[in-house]
Amino acid sequence: MENTAGTCCDEVKENLTVERVAVAFLPTEWGDFQIAGYRSLISNEEFVALFKGDMRQDIPTLVRIHSQCLTGDVFGSTKCDCGEQLHRTLQMIQQEGRGALVYQQQEGRGIGIVNKIRAYALQDQGADTVEANVRLGLAVDLREYRQCAEILFDLGLCKVRVISNNPLKIQALEEAGLKIVERVSIEVDSSEKAEKYLRTKKEKLGHLLTLKR
Numbered sequence: 001m002e003n004t005a006g007t008c009c010d011e012v013k014e015n016l017t018v019e020r021v022a023v024a025f026l027p028t029e030w031g032d033f034q035i036a037g038y039r040s041l042i043s044n045e046e047f048v049a050l051f052k053g054d055m056r057q058d059i060p061t062l063v064r065i066h067s068q069c070l071t072g073d074v075f076g077s078t079k080c081d082c083g084e085q086l087h088r089t090l091q092m093i094q095q096e097g098r099g100a101l102v103y104q105q106q107e108g109r110g111i112g113i114v115n116k117i118r119a120y121a122l123q124d125q126g127a128d129t130v131e132a133n134v135r136l137g138l139a140v141d142l143r144e145y146r147q148c149a150e151i152l153f154d155l156g157l158c159k160v161r162v163i164s165n166n167p168l169k170i171q172a173l174e175e176a177g178l179k180i181v182e183r184v185s186i187e188v189d190s191s192e193k194a195e196k197y198l199r200t201k202k203e204k205l206g207h208l209l210t211l212k213r
């Protein structure tokens with residue numbers, strides 16, 4: 001059923017399972033943002049959101065849910081495209097003058113950094129990202145996006161243009177009640193080493209990517 005403008009998210013907003021603890025100013029090399037710290041009310045999980053511009057329910061706004069990747073985001077790993085996607089997103093939001101990024105601290109699609117390194121060790125021996133997790137007895141993707149959607153509601157958003165190549169993520173945000181106005185694809189120049197990782201993302205996890213070969 002179509003809700004009327006301005007009230008589409010009220011029901012969700014009354015039942016949030018996250019709380020905004022603090023908001024501060026955060027200048028970055030890509031531009032000036034605000035940073036908000038959130039805590040889950042139902043687990044120990046903490047979230048961070050970077051946003052800029054007025055957050056309005058009636059304006060379709062650029063958003064991204066970025067899942068933490070210590071190796072890519074911080075160390076500049078070329079095994080994956082996470083770091084470049086993160087920085088590209090901040091550039092896009094800066095250019096647009098409005099947008100929000102929710103940083104979900106679920107390393108390695110939820111398995112944790114140490115397990116991710118165990119999986120990398122298997123990948124060194126030829127396994128792809130999915131096979132490595134299966135061999136370690138770990139789930140391929142443990143991520144849950146509902147609370148990320150709640151953070152976007154809490155910031156004041158409702159209609160979103162989601163920067164993502166992951167159909168499951170988009171579906172999850174829609175199920176959480178956000179109105180997905182557009183999927184904005186994000187493709188960064190991937191290195192040779194990331195090629196296998198991206199191929200697995202496309203072929204085994206259904207990501208919407210154009211591969212070079």
Ligand SMILES: [Zn+2]
Pocket residue numbers: 069071072073080081082083
């Ligand atoms: Zn990564």
